[in-house]
Amino acid sequence: MGQVVVISTGGTIASRWQGSGYAADAAGGDVLATAAVPEGVTVRVVDLMSVNSARITTAHQIALLRTVREVLADPAVDGVVVTHGTDTLEESAFFVDLHHDDPRPVVFTGAQRPLEDPEGDGPRNLHDALLTAATVRGLGVLVVFDGRAHAARGTVKVQTLAADAFADPSGEPVADVSADGVVVHRRPERPAPLPVPAATGPLPRVDVVMHHCDADPVLFEAAVAAGAQGIVLVATGAGNATPEICAAVEAAVARGVLVALTTRVPTGPVAEIYTHGGAVDLAAAGAVLTGTLRAGQARIAVLSAALAATDPAGRAEALRHALAAPVPATA
Ligand code: ASP
Numbered sequence: 001m002g003q004v005v006v007i008s009t010g011g012t013i014a015s016r017w018q019g020s021g022y023a024a025d026a027a028g029g030d031v032l033a034t035a036a037v038p039e040g041v042t043v044r045v046v047d048l049m050s051v052n053s054a055r056i057t058t059a060h061q062i063a064l065l066r067t068v069r070e071v072l073a074d075p076a077v078d079g080v081v082v083t084h085g086t087d088t089l090e091e092s093a094f095f096v097d098l099h100h101d102d103p104r105p106v107v108f109t110g111a112q113r114p115l116e117d118p119e120g121d122g123p124r125n126l127h128d129a130l131l132t133a134a135t136v137r138g139l140g141v142l143v144v145f146d147g148r149a150h151a152a153r154g155t156v157k158v159q160t161l162a163a164d165a166f167a168d169p170s171g172e173p174v175a176d177v178s179a180d181g182v183v184v185h186r187r188p189e190r191p192a193p194l195p196v197p198a199a200t201g202p203l204p205r206v207d208v209v210m211h212h213c214d215a216d217p218v219l220f221e222a223a224v225a226a227g228a229q230g231i232v233l234v235a236t237g238a239g240n241a242t243p244e245i246c247a248a249v250e251a252a253v254a255r256g257v258l259v260a261l262t263t264r265v266p267t268g269p270v271a272e273i274y275t276h277g278g279a280v281d282l283a284a285a286g287a288v289l290t291g292t293l294r295a296g297q298a299r300i301a302v303l304s305a306a307l308a309a310t311d312p313a314g315r316a317e318a319l320r321h322a323l324a325a326p327v328p329a330t331a
Contacts, residue, residue, distance in 0.1 A: 233261050249287050
């Protein structure tokens with residue numbers, strides 16, 4: 001049925017007991033050995049790294065993106081599976097999705113239970129990811145977990161421990177996946193891909209600051225002072241903060257910092273409704289509203305925009321492009 005390359009990066013799916021807790025240490029071949037390979041699918045493993053995903057950096061994500069592209073340079077390959085820790089899977093998946101320009105799928109998966117757990121969810125998730133990678137086309141980057149395939153864009157980790165770890169709280173799954181096959185329900189809308197970042201060179205600092213009762217601009221301004229080229233403001237409600245934070249946003253934007261606005265509410269878009277420090281004023285101060293993207297993926301959009309252009313206007317345009325999703329996925 002197809003040739004799939006598994007890129008192994010670590011996570012709980014590759015984790016063993018270390019004496020005091022679990023950590024990723026298994027190679028991709030050990031992870032693959034736990035799963036049933038769908039009939040007719042051949043698999044090759046690339047061991048990129050083996051880390052807990054809370055330790056993933058921009059440099060890792062660029063290396064992963066470039067590895068995906070190297071693998072897909074071989075026309076005999078039908079699809080790619082990335083095994084990844086669930087903690088930051090949504091960030092790496094969205095980063096690859098924003099730069100992915102191939103109809104062949106890249107399917108991220110992982111596990112909530114460690115490698116050798118007899119009740120582990122890794123074997124099923126990996127089987128389903130292999131099946132999806134071997135069969136679908138034109139859906140961009142997917143997250144396959146607990147019998148469902150989700151579009152990378154908008155999907156977040158919604159459970160700390162339970163098996164149904166991923167969902168798009170503001171959208172619907174792309175497909176159901178079972179031993180019988182993949183049933184596609186919708187085709188995600190994706191913008192044209194951003195240019196692939198260079199393998200080396202300075203990486204932009206992008207920080208995340210959350211608003212709350214009592215919050216003043218100190219942490220936001222500390223991010224600017226630390227050299228942040230982008231900041232994601234995680235506001236309350238539909239995207240609201242205070243007049244003092246609006247002033248800090250305006251000053252940061254005037255210095256060329258790319259500021260994006262999301263919310264700490266789990267579901268729904270940010271919207272320009274309120275003044276007196278609300279999203280109306282934050283937008284007027286230069287913050288870019290990120291629709292239904294939550295903090296981790298809003299940060300990836302800002303990071304990708306900062307990698308795509310060097311000047312503030314070019315970065316703001318690249319961010320708006322990354323957020324707009326105007327072009328349907330190629331079939
Ligand atoms: N700590 C793990 C990680 O690498 C959690 C997981 O994979 O589920 O993200």
